[in-house]
Amino acid sequence: MAHTSPLSSCRDDHDPDALTLEQARTRALAQVSPIRGRECLMLRLALGRVLAEPVIAGAPVPAHDNAAMDGYALAGADLPRQGKAVLDVIGTAWAGRPFMNAIGQGQCVRIMTGAMIPSGCDTVIMQEHVEVQDQRVHVGTGHRPGENIRPAGEDIHTGQTVLAAGTLITPARLGLLASLGRVEVSVHRRLRVALFSTGDELTALGKPLPPGGIHDSNRHTLSGMLTRLGVELIDMGVVRDEPRHLREAFEEAARCADVLITTGGVSVGEADFVRDLLGELGRISFWKVAIKPGRPMAFGHMGQTVFMGLPGNPVSAAVTFYQIVQPALRRMMGEIEVSLPPCFPVRCLSDLKKRPGRMEFQRGVLSQADDGEWVVRATSSQGSGILSSMSEANCFIVLELEQGPVAAGDLVKVQPFQGLI
Numbered sequence: 001m002a003h004t005s006p007l008s009s010c011r012d013d014h015d016p017d018a019l020t021l022e023q024a025r026t027r028a029l030a031q032v033s034p035i036r037g038r039e040c041l042m043l044r045l046a047l048g049r050v051l052a053e054p055v056i057a058g059a060p061v062p063a064h065d066n067a068a069m070d071g072y073a074l075a076g077a078d079l080p081r082q083g084k085a086v087l088d089v090i091g092t093a094w095a096g097r098p099f100m101n102a103i104g105q106g107q108c109v110r111i112m113t114g115a116m117i118p119s120g121c122d123t124v125i126m127q128e129h130v131e132v133q134d135q136r137v138h139v140g141t142g143h144r145p146g147e148n149i150r151p152a153g154e155d156i157h158t159g160q161t162v163l164a165a166g167t168l169i170t171p172a173r174l175g176l177l178a179s180l181g182r183v184e185v186s187v188h189r190r191l192r193v194a195l196f197s198t199g200d201e202l203t204a205l206g207k208p209l210p211p212g213g214i215h216d217s218n219r220h221t222l223s224g225m226l227t228r229l230g231v232e233l234i235d236m237g238v239v240r241d242e243p244r245h246l247r248e249a250f251e252e253a254a255r256c257a258d259v260l261i262t263t264g265g266v267s268v269g270e271a272d273f274v275r276d277l278l279g280e281l282g283r284i285s286f287w288k289v290a291i292k293p294g295r296p297m298a299f300g301h302m303g304q305t306v307f308m309g310l311p312g313n314p315v316s317a318a319v320t321f322y323q324i325v326q327p328a329l330r331r332m333m334g335e336i337e338v339s340l341p342p343c344f345p346v347r348c349l350s351d352l353k354k355r356p357g358r359m360e361f362q363r364g365v366l367s368q369a370d371d372g373e374w375v376v377r378a379t380s381s382q383g384s385g386i387l388s389s390m391s392e393a394n395c396f397i398v399l400e401l402e403q404g405p406v407a408a409g410d411l412v413k414v415q416p417f418q419g420l421i
């Protein structure tokens with residue numbers, strides 16, 4: 001629920017017009033849908049893509065009963081009830097080189113891990129548990145018929161939906177698909193994301209800074225995160241704080257991209273034109289979220305193109321990207337279950353300042369204390385322009401909307417960066 005106290009004061013951070021993070025995220029997710037267009041890719045090229053069709057197993061994995069251990073394959077019926085059984089070794093089964101004959105009573109086969117179980121065998125005894133003398137194996141009691149066998153279809157059975165449409169292809173899923181023998185998969189096409197920074201103060205890398213100038217760090221942080229998400233990035237550079245230039249850039253992005261992401265110019269300053277332009281060229285869904293940093297964030301549409309205008313402050317841009325842009329892009333990329341990064345409680349080693357009214361994402365370093373407990377400490381400075389706080393951190397410390405300050409020793413929730421930032 002949005003907090004709409006009309007009595008906000010300088011002691012709290014309430015803004016009656018701001019959506020809660022949950023409201024903003026829900027609204028963003030409801031207003032985007034998976035892009036149309038799919039392609040067939042060789043498995044090797046499909047990492048990071050999203051399946052456009054379910055994958056159904058045409059055969060079991062593993063295809064054959066096989067040995068889970070190096071040892072001796074035998075018939076469970078030959079295991080002794082007491083004393084020892086003595087069995088003749090009549091051959092060897094290797095992984096990929098099966099022993100093709102059937103065994104008879106009193107016989108066994110030397111077998112390696114992964115080898116197909118020879119006909120007539122249903123049990124593998126580890127080599128450490130037998131004695132071998134002159135091609136004969138002595139097996140004692142205490143074994144169970146069927147032990148150390150990996151049955152055909154143990155992992156995947158024929159006809160099983162192995163991965164649903166809308167599943168992100170991770171390295172583990174590449175392996176799973178390869179285990180099925182899949183050569184190609186049908187995936188959603190890449191999402192086209194245009195990105196530009198706005199601001200007259202932004203100076204190209206390699207150029208000396210003029211008075212009042214800064215280097216454009218946001219475009220680098222954001223393009224890094226976009227690359228990790230696997231989008232097709234259209235880097236439109238820097239656009240001056242000039243309505244005519246901004247309008248042209250907006251229109252060009254709306255022609256060529258599924259999504260336009262900008263940074264800067266979304267607040268209330270006299271050079272902050274982004275929100276008004278979006279209102280003129282398209283429609284605004286929301287532009288303020290009760291989070292810190294990252295309150296001003298414009299979300300809307302220009303025709304079919306989704307627009308996300310992030311704040312200029314570098315930490316604010318990264319936080320809004322992580323919390324709102326990332327799930328929206330993943331839904332557009334075709335993911336059906338867009339899971340949010342996990343959040344869990346740990347003890348905080350630092351005192352944290354916090355005023356009620358905005359949910360806060362302070363930057364923290366999650367580590368293991370000497371006694372083994374996981375703990376978090378805040379990075380040294382928490383200003384929304386302090387990029388070193390992001391670079392030093394490996395997680396957000398998530399402080400709830402109405403929460404006040406935290407004392408060292410209290411429990412706080414943390415959310416790991418998960419390799420995205």
Ligand SMILES: Nc1nc2c(c(=O)[nH]1)N[C@H]1C(S)=C(S)[C@@H](COP(=O)(O)OP(=O)(O)OC[C@H]3O[C@@H](n4cnc5c(N)ncnc54)[C@H](O)[C@@H]3O)O[C@H]1N2
Nearest residue numbers: 197199216217218219264265266267272295311312313316
């Ligand atoms: N009177 C008010 N002023 C501000 C408010 C407010 O509510 N009332 N909100 C503040 C908050 S919170 C934020 S966040 C910023 C966001 O403002 P903008 O999105 O309009 O961003 P700019 O004003 O363009 O820039 C803010 C800050 O970030 C630097 N910046 C901008 N782009 C980049 C870039 N690509 N790389 C690195 N740094 C960048 C810029 O130089 C400014 O220092 O507004 C507050 N003000």
Ligand code: MOO
Nearest residue numbers: 293294295316384
């Ligand atoms: O929301 Mo601003 O992002 O506090 O710096």
